[in-house]
Amino acid sequence: MPLISIILPTYNVEKYIARALESCINQTLKDIEIIVVDDKGQDKSIDIAYEYANKDSRIKIIHNKENLKLLHARAEGVKVATSDLIMFLDPDDELELNACEILYIHYNNEFKLLRCNFSLIGFDETYNLNVAHSYDEYIQLSGKHVYYDFLMWGVLINKQLYLDCLLLVEEYGLDNINFIEDVTMGFLLINKTNNYSYIENKLYKY
Template sequence: MPKVSIILPTFNVEKYIKKALDSCINQSLKDIEIIVVDDLGSDNSIKIAKEEALKDKRIKIIHNEKNLGTFASRNIGVLNSNSPYIMFLDPDDTLALNACELALKEIKEANLLRFGFAKIDEMGGGIEENLPNYKDYEELKNKMMYYKGISWNVCFCLIQKDFYLKNLQKIDLFLKLTMAEDLLAFAFLINPSVKTANFIGYFYNTNENSIMKRKTKEQSQKNLQNCKKILTQIQNSNLDQFIIKYFSFHLEKEILKYFYNLNKISYLKYKFLKKKINLYMFYLKIKRKISKGFLCNL
């Protein structure tokens, strides 16, 4: 049985997928499986994946019956995996060649290990490294309670498969999403056993053709619907209150932005609401500083 399953939800990435697969095939940990989930794109991505699968039996290709989006495609990959641990790779990105090996050594008794990533600007802007900005669950919780920034991308993680499926069974695994799927998954995976490691295991490519870069009215409408779906899933859950509040806050900020982009609210109302958000963030910053000062004086 392989030790780690790397899952690639694949849709129109023919420019990148060979490099992504090479980063899996050449992992220093050889006892892996590579699961490509075909989400029915219109380019040669799957043809390229099939050519690689002929050379390496660790590559398995699963074909969706219809286009389902990244979230559902990832989950189909998980359900078809044969390893105790899973790792996600968007096929326009790459893994460090020792990512699986290092992550497996570090995870130990944890259910989820978050490691670092490097952002690569494909337009020639260089590399920006990002290591986890918390050590453990308590630090993560503290940041979320004060609405500090965290990374919720599940690609920068090694996750225990049974833990993943157990926690995400509370939501629809086949929910079609075109954005914020990482936010939804990570919200349900936050757990006291979360652990971090200070190595760069993932190379995130700022793909100019990604859905997140599209700013059409049609895409804004889709993004708005996605945010509303995810907000409903989180607010109707039995997650801890600090998790619900944190992610609801970020989703509501996104909803506000799309309301404005779609002319559902006026410019003045948009600026007023943004000002309220900024004032609230400032209040939390002051509150946190006062709290830290009080604790230091105990």
């Protein structure tokens, strides 16, 4: 069983997906799986993904029957993940090559959620995203409607916790949500567990 499953919800990202996949397959932690979720775009993203999958058996490609949008595309990837730990990579972003290794080293089952720091690529230096360093600070920021820590990228997540929150999505009637998906799942995740931690390492390139 791989140590980490990286899930890439993929829709019309042919300009970037090769770069994203390269950042996955070249991870210093080799015992990973890479799940590309075909969310029925109209470009050559999945063709490019197959080129990589033919060379690396760790890459799995699953196909949605129709465009499910981000929340459910991610969910389909989680459902087939074989690791107990998952992380999401948007295919127009990248991971530092030691991202999985460092996150795995720092992960503790007590945490359930472990977020890393990030680099902003192509943004003005004054652009800022907020980050919480603890569960208490997370709650304080969310009360101020500061949403960075709701985002699903740059965080190592216990798979069962995520699946439990998917059940809450159904219970609360949020199945059809197709905007602020990260806010929805982030809120459910952090409220289902008070086990949250953060490391300063900049491991995600946004």
